[in-house]
Amino acid sequence: MSTNSIKLLASDVHRGLAELVAQRLGMPLTPCEFKRDSTGEIQFSIDESVRDEDCFIICQIGSGVVNDRVLELLIMINACKTASARRITVILPNFPYARQDRKDKSRAPITAKLMADMLTTAGCNHVITMDLHASQIQGFFDVPVDNLYAEPSVVRYIKEKVNYNEAIIISPDAGGAKRAAGLADRLDLNFALIHKERAVANQVSRMVLVGDVTDKICIIVDDMADTCGTLAKAAQVLLDNGAKSVIAIVTHGILSGNAVANINNSNLDKVVCTNTVPFEDKLKLCPKLDTIDVSAVLAEAVRRLHNGESISYLFKNAPL
Numbered sequence: 001m002s003t004n005s006i007k008l009l010a011s012d013v014h015r016g017l018a019e020l021v022a023q024r025l026g027m028p029l030t031p032c033e034f035k036r037d038s039t040g041e042i043q044f045s046i047d048e049s050v051r052d053e054d055c056f057i058i059c060q061i062g063s064g065v066v067n068d069r070v071l072e073l074l075i076m077i078n079a080c081k082t083a084s085a086r087r088i089t090v091i092l093p094n095f096p097y098a099r100q101d102r103k104d105k106s107r108a109p110i111t112a113k114l115m116a117d118m119l120t121t122a123g124c125n126h127v128i129t130m131d132l133h134a135s136q137i138q139g140f141f142d143v144p145v146d147n148l149y150a151e152p153s154v155v156r157y158i159k160e161k162v163n164y165n166e167a168i169i170i171s172p173d174a175g176g177a178k179r180a181a182g183l184a185d186r187l188d189l190n191f192a193l194i195h196k197e198r199a200v201a202n203q204v205s206r207m208v209l210v211g212d213v214t215d216k217i218c219i220i221v222d223d224m225a226d227t228c229g230t231l232a233k234a235a236q237v238l239l240d241n242g243a244k245s246v247i248a249i250v251t252h253g254i255l256s257g258n259a260v261a262n263i264n265n266s267n268l269d270k271v272v273c274t275n276t277v278p279f280e281d282k283l284k285l286c287p288k289l290d291t292i293d294v295s296a297v298l299a300e301a302v303r304r305l306h307n308g309e310s311i312s313y314l315f316k317n318a319p320l
Contacts, residue, residue, distance in 0.1 A: 024299035081123030093276030152318035232266035
């Protein structure tokens with residue numbers, strides 16, 4: 001593959017995934033310069049020409065200073081646009097504000113739509129993301145959006161690391177039933193779900209298991225883990241119903257707040273996250289954490305997009 005007309009750019013923080021993608025493609029990251037003045041304003045410049053180049057900006061956004069990362073991304077997109085890049089593709093493995101995808105109460109914004117508008121206004125021509133919290137977010141954009149799936153990588157992990165013949169797939173809520181059913185079908189396993197009963201709004205009073213998990217290795221699958229309180233409660237419910245052990249596999253391990261403490265104090269044997277969100281610092285604090293590397297999927301998406309090939313192959317297959 002010729003990479004002469006590809007430019008890979010990344011922020012000056014959370015560069016781990018970008019470096020893995022660049023390594024997979026056999027090319028360096030484009031040198032950029034970030035400066036922040038005393039007020040925190042960002043001064044950004046690209047240290048080599050990107051005129052008429054195919055630019056891919058890889059941006060990992062996790063917990064913490066999300067808004068700073070978003071503004072950095074917008075500045076990088078606009079810099080490429082004003083430097084006459086031929087096409088600007090943003091790789092946002094974890095799409096920020098994805099949970100604010102609808103107007104759920106009066107006078108509330110649809111912030112995911114605002115994110116889409118800002119990216120396109122800045123000059124973005126294409127977006128690559130992974131496991132969108134709500135797939136209809138793709139419709140918020142006026143440019144193409146490719147929503148890749150972590151499922152093929154998760155299937156490989158389960159087959160290699162779990163005695164899956166004794167396993168059952170668990171959805172931690174009704175909303176994730178489709179995801180759990182799809183994964184169960186690919187592994188030829190049964191699945192169960194946990195129903196949350198709420199006495200008052202936003203407060204789970206009881207969790208009810210629908211399905212039989214007796215003497216099974218329970219694999220909880222979800223798209224996002226924030227404080228991990230729900231995962232910890234779900235693990236206890238499963239063990240109370242006769243499960244042998246419980247592991248959780250999530251695409252976006254945001255792991256904010258007391259997440260590490262919640263995992264360490266829970267009955268979860270393991271929490272497995274992809275590296276769409278940077279959490280290297282938390283790996284040192286939590287021996288139960290494990291990682292699935294999705295850099296091969298993103299690198300292959302870059303290669304196929306640059307060469308004008310279909311990326312639908314990646315919806316069912318994970319490159320080695």
